[in-house]
Amino acid sequence: MKKSIAIEKAAALLMSAAMVLSLAACGSSNGGGAETTAAATEAATTAAADTTAAAETAAAETEAPTEAEPEYDFGGRVLRIGSYYDMAPDPSANAIEAALAERIKFVEDNYNCKIEFVNLEGDYMNDYVTSVLAGDPVVDIGYAVTNRVLPSLIEGGIAYPVSDLGVFDFDAYKWRQDVSKAGTYKGKTYTWCLKDPEIRYGIFWNKTLFEQYGLPDLYELMENDEWTWEKFKEIAIAGNQDLDNDGTYDIVGFNARENLPWCFMSSNGVTVCEQTDSGVEIDLSDPAVVEALTALQDFATTVDYDDDIDWSTESWDDMIHYFRDGKAMMCLEEFWISYSYLNNADTPMQDDWGWVPFPKGPSATDWSCYGKENGCRIMLNGIDKPEEAALIYDLITDLADTDEEWDDLMEDKLESWCDDGETVENVSYIYNNGITNINTINGFSDLNNAVNNMFNDIAAGTTTPQTAIETYQSQIDAAIADLANHDYDAEMQEMVITEEEESAEETEAAAE
Numbered sequence: 190m191k192k193s194i195a196i197e198k199a200a201a202l203l204m205s206a207a208m209v210l211s212l213a214a215c216g217s218s219n220g221g222g223a224e225t226t227a228a229a230t231e232a233a234t235t236a237a238a239d240t241t242a243a244a245e246t247a248a249a250e251t252e253a254p255t256e257a258e259p260e261y262d263f264g265g266r267v268l269r270i271g272s273y274y275d276m277a278p279d280p281s282a283n284a285i286e287a288a289l290a291e292r293i294k295f296v297e298d299n300y301n302c303k304i305e306f307v308n309l310e311g312d313y314m315n316d317y318v319t320s321v322l323a324g325d326p327v328v329d330i331g332y333a334v335t336n337r338v339l340p341s342l343i344e345g346g347i348a349y350p351v352s353d354l355g356v357f358d359f360d361a362y363k364w365r366q367d368v369s370k371a372g373t374y375k376g377k378t379y380t381w382c383l384k385d386p387e388i389r390y391g392i393f394w395n396k397t398l399f400e401q402y403g404l405p406d407l408y409e410l411m412e413n414d415e416w417t418w419e420k421f422k423e424i425a426i427a428g429n430q431d432l433d434n435d436g437t438y439d440i441v442g443f444n445a446r447e448n449l450p451w452c453f454m455s456s457n458g459v460t461v462c463e464q465t466d467s468g469v470e471i472d473l474s475d476p477a478v479v480e481a482l483t484a485l486q487d488f489a490t491t492v493d494y495d496d497d498i499d500w501s502t503e504s505w506d507d508m509i510h511y512f513r514d515g516k517a518m519m520c521l522e523e524f525w526i527s528y529s530y531l532n533n534a535d536t537p538m539q540d541d542w543g544w545v546p547f548p549k550g551p552s553a554t555d556w557s558c559y560g561k562e563n564g565c566r567i568m569l570n571g572i573d574k575p576e577e578a579a580l581i582y583d584l585i586t587d588l589a590d591t592d593e594e595w596d597d598l599m600e601d602k603l604e605s606w607c608d609d610g611e612t613v614e615n616v617s618y619i620y621n622n623g624i625t626n627i628n629t630i631n632g633f634s635d636l637n638n639a640v641n642n643m644f645n646d647i648a649a650g651t652t653t654p655q656t657a658i659e660t661y662q663s664q665i666d667a668a669i670a671d672l673a674n675h676d677y678d679a680e681m682q683e684m685v686i687t688e689e690e691e692s693a694e695e696t697e698a699a700a701e
Contacts, residue, residue, distance in 0.1 A: 261580070263302035268581045270566075271307040271316075271328030284601035285385075288588040296585045304585060317569055318684040321347045326569040329578045335371040335380055336562040336631035340468070343374050344677035349568040349575055352378035356579035362592045365620075368565050371627035376466050380565035383586050384595060386524075386603040388619045389560030389627070390452055391547060392421075393512060393520045393531070396609075397540035398440065404428060404518065407545045408611045414549075418453075418484045421548040425492045428518035444495035444508045445521035448561055450485050450644035452521065455559035455626055457481040457550030461640075462630040468672055469633060471640065471665050473658045477552040482647050482654035484550065489648035506530075513538045521547070523560070524616065527606040544612040546619065558619045560627040596621075636668040 270276060278289040293304050307328050309316045314337060320327035333342070342348040351357060352373075359369040365382045372380025394407050404424055410416040428442025454461060457477045463470055495508060495517065509530050512520035520526075524544070531538040546556035572578055589595045599620070600613065607613050619625060630637045643661040646652050652660065 261300040266302045269305045269328040272332035273313040275308045277306040285598045315684045319686045326572045329572045333567045339632045345681035348379045349570045350377035354576045354579050367625045382565045388524045416548045441495045441517045443519045444517045446508045452547045452559045453481045453485040456547045456557040458553040479654045490650040558625040639664040
């Protein structure tokens with residue numbers, strides 16, 4: 190499978206050569222003259238020779254891999270990989286899934302091991318905690334979310350520091366460096382994730398409505414480096430449409446379910462929350478912080494946008510539905526809504542849509558992509574032969590021989606999610622340049638609450654950003670200091686599934 194991409198490209202070159210030969214024949218029959226015909230024939234001959242060589246090279250690469258496969262015998266080991274759903278790869282889904290399924294089969298057939306995907310359903314995190322504390326981990330490797338791992342599952346002794354094993358090269362092209370960074374705590378790395386085009390926050394925009402109401406093309410603004418905070422505000426205001434003059438917007442220019450303040454910060458080149466060897470720290474001293482928060486306050490007090498969910502009548506994802514259904518011009522969301530909501534086969538978005546990064550702040554040198562969390566993999570503490578488990582996982586995820594082949598796999602998956610080529614290019618730019626920044630503050634609830642309360646005061650316009658920082662700094666410092674006294678063991682005990690709860694779940698499952 191690994192070399193099939195090279196063969197496909199060679200086949201495409203052969204097709205090109207055939208087209209050139211066809212054009213040469215057409216040239217002679219349409220009065221092109223002997224010189225035109227001769228030139229075309231010569232070009233076709235050269236192209237055919239080049240493509241034949243390319244095909245031979247591709248075939249040779251297929252027959253002779255650049256690196257010989259190592260030899261292992263894992264003695265029939267079953268590597269159990271768990272999640273809240275069945276993570277077994279579907280070969281029909283996309284090229285990455287197909288490659289993973291093929292690679293798993295190769296490793297199983299050649300290295301005397303078996304990969305088992307375990308569906309733990311909704312209480313999967315509690316299952317991890319319960320089983321590890323009981324001394325019998327339910328799986329070897331499990332799906333998790335970064336903000337649930339750091340710090341709770343780490344300090345609670347549930348997640349194993351895989352960096353201690355020396356098996357994974359976290360700088361390798363196949364891994365997402367932003368995810369391993371997000372799960373690095375007190376000098377050790379606990380989380381990892383295979384390369385994936387599912388980046389985090391950006392601006393989804395309704396291209397159909399933009400054209401209908403004469404709004405500027407966001408791709409052109411981005412190309413000309415004019416996609417700025419000020420232009421963003423201008424479009425968000427212009428996008429509000431009261432179609433029946435009843436005083437209520439039928440179409441809003443912009444909606445944001447959450448994390449607008451953090452996107453302003455990230456888009457100005459600011460990373461406020463950082464992991465350290467002793468834990469975590471918050472630094473609000475950079476002038477770019479006040480600059481970003483001032484822009485947030487200006488936007489929030491000037492633009493009439495939708496950011497408030499009425500929990501009595503609305504669901505957490507209604508703002509996504511509003512954008513999908515043509516009731517919002519722009520939507521701040523994570524990229525997973527592209528395949529879950531916008532290109533969903535059952536209820537797809539009818540209008541044309543696109544994606545751009547959050548507009549760039551004046552202190553930034555590049556585009557940004559803020560992330561509050563990300564899916565990841567962890568190894569459970571107490572499993573048998575953790576180094577062997579890591580090695581097997583490393584082997585089954587060797588899906589491509591070169592960076593270029595990885596890019597091809599990524600592009601295949603991304604194209605199935607996107608509505609246009611520009612979105613593919615923009616998202617590819619984000620992940621290829623390592624721009625995504627996953628904020629770890631969400632795992633520290635008291636600290637996160639203090640910072641978000643500060644953001645809320647600023648957005649409401651009740652205080653200046655500088656005054657808010659000075660007011661909340663003591664709360665932030667106290668929340669960081671309290672981390673040393675947090676009882677993570679007690680927190681883990683609260684997650685343990687009792688025998689009564691387990692029995693009730695089994696009864697309910699049997700009834701279904």
